[in-house]
Amino acid sequence: MDNEAKIKQLQSYDFRKLVEDSLIGILLIEGSEIIYRNAKAAEIFGDVDLTDILFECSYVHPDDCRIVADTAEIISKGLSEPIDLEFSFYSKDEEQLKWVSCRISNLPIADKDLLMIETLDLTVRKQLEKAVRLKDRVYTLGRLTAGIAHQIRSPLSGVNIYLDILKKKLRELGGKKEDEAAIDKIELATQKIEDSINKLMHFAKTGATIQMSVNINTAIREVLKISETSLKPAGIEVRLNLDKNLPAFTGDSDTIERVIMNLIINAKDAMESIEGEKLLEISTYSEGGKIIIRVADSGPGIPNNIRESIFQPFFSTKQSGTGIGLSLNYTAITEYGGKITVGTSAYGGAEFNVILPVKEESQQDG
Ligand SMILES: Nc1ncnc2c1ncn2[C@@H]1O[C@H](COP(=O)(O)OP(=O)(O)OP(=O)(O)O)[C@@H](O)[C@H]1O
Ligand SMILES: [Mg+2]
Numbered sequence: 025m026d027n028e029a030k031i032k033q034l035q036s037y038d039f040r041k042l043v044e045d046s047l048i049g050i051l052l053i054e055g056s057e058i059i060y061r062n063a064k065a066a067e068i069f070g071d072v073d074l075t076d077i078l079f080e081c082s083y084v085h086p087d088d089c090r091i092v093a094d095t096a097e098i099i100s101k102g103l104s105e106p107i108d109l110e111f112s113f114y115s116k117d118e119e120q121l122k123w124v125s126c127r128i129s130n131l132p133i134a135d136k137d138l139l140m141i142e143t144l145d146l147t148v149r150k151q152l153e154k155a156v157r158l159k160d161r162v163y164t165l166g167r168l169t170a171g172i173a174h175q176i177r178s179p180l181s182g183v184n185i186y187l188d189i190l191k192k193k194l195r196e197l198g199g200k201k202e203d204e205a206a207i208d209k210i211e212l213a214t215q216k217i218e219d220s221i222n223k224l225m226h227f228a229k230t231g232a233t234i235q236m237s238v239n240i241n242t243a244i245r246e247v248l249k250i251s252e253t254s255l256k257p258a259g260i261e262v263r264l265n266l267d268k269n270l271p272a273f274t275g276d277s278d279t280i281e282r283v284i285m286n287l288i289i290n291a292k293d294a295m296e297s298i299e300g301e302k303l304l305e306i307s308t309y310s311e312g313g314k315i316i317i318r319v320a321d322s323g324p325g326i327p328n329n330i331r332e333s334i335f336q337p338f339f340s341t342k343q344s345g346t347g348i349g350l351s352l353n354y355t356a357i358t359e360y361g362g363k364i365t366v367g368t369s370a371y372g373g374a375e376f377n378v379i380l381p382v383k384e385e386s387q388q389d390g
Contacts, residue, residue: 049124049143053078054136068124068145071116085112085121086329095128099139103130110146118328119367123150155358158335162355165337173221180214180221187211234276240315240380241266243277244306247284251292255304258292265307271382273315279356286349287319287376293342294323294374303371310382314362317378320369331366353378 043050049065051058056075065074076082077092078099084092088111095109106129112121123146131138191207248255248262255262273280288304295302303322308315326334333339335354340347350364357364362380369375 049141049145051141051143052131053139053141059138065141065143068122068143072113074141077111077113083113083116085114088112099128103128103139105129112150114328121328121332122147154332158354159358162337162351166355169224173224176217177221180217184211184214187214234279235274236276237272238275238277238280240270240273240280240308240317241268243280244284244308244317247281247288248306251285251288255288255292258296258302260292260295260302260304263303263305265305265309267307267309270308270310270315273380274383275360275380283353283356283378284317284319286353287378290349291319291321291323291374293345295321298323301371303373305369305371313382313384315380315382317380318375319378320371320375321373322369322371323373325368325372326366326374334366335364 044062046062046064049068050060050062051065051074052060053075056079058073058075061069061074072083077084078096081089081092081096091109092111095107098107106127108125108127110123110125112123114121125144125146127142129140129142131140187207187210191204194203194207244264244266248264252262284306288306291304295304301322303320305318305320307318307320309318310316330339330341335350336347337351338347339351353364357378357380360380362378365377365379367375367377
């Protein structure tokens, strides 16, 4: 019996089973109604209706609205051959963004014009690609910044040395006070340049090479000691939920403190102009060999359409922001083999979760 004959022997039930169990999401649409979707399609789209995506452009990421609308127009004119469409869309609660690739084709069955849509979930692949791209950019930028900072630093130390000599000479010659004051002002300006350069140098340097036992709860308390003076006057209530049995983290405490500090400053900035309760909640806990530091606030939260951009270097929505804070955090944490995620807090504001790996058998007191 040839293959064709073998296939003919299969009952239509068997073919249906093949579709049901397929690893590709398959949907059939008649008019504007989904008349069939297999288990994989249900898993990919969840509670989102693909017809709302295709024909209303609902849930679609703003960047992809155009391509989805263009495809809908082609479909409305009738498909002569299958077309491919790649786009991203949000879940109904807007917490999740998914990437999919769809092949849309006409399926003329029993006088009906059906659309068949085969879908692949590209989310994991896209997220990995994005992480690699971001890491690359941050790394390149870090190298570049270090180079420039170095170039400025050397002549700047020359300027400082000669300013010092000039000041001494001026005193020896019994120069005027206002001349010395002018040199002081130049020194103040060079100091400012040096401070900025030091900040930039931080951008290139992370503490991933330093390996000490760090008590995360202590690091949080240290940072809060410093930031208290600005949080209190801003009317921000700090809530701490620190796990007493948190394992120790192996790394560099300065880096961890800087990561926490950046998150606290961002939360404070976000709550600056809100009405009502200003809450900053910092929690720690461990789960499955990981330490989790959660920084949640009651600010306005982070709009979905910028969530993907906030870790990019120099992305800022603030008038005086440099947009370095979160990209520094991202580099530092990924170099430790950890992760940083963003979401919505229980208070309706932003929530950042810093997830750090734990080396085995490191326990500490809270
Ligand atoms: N807790 C938060 N609530 C709301 N938006 C936030 C929060 N944290 C970060 N963001 C958003 O992410 C952007 C990037 O943050 P990031 O810390 O990288 O830069 P920045 O705070 O703007 O500047 P910098 O940290 O360099 O001073 C912010 O401009 C803001 O739009
Ligand atoms: Mg910041």
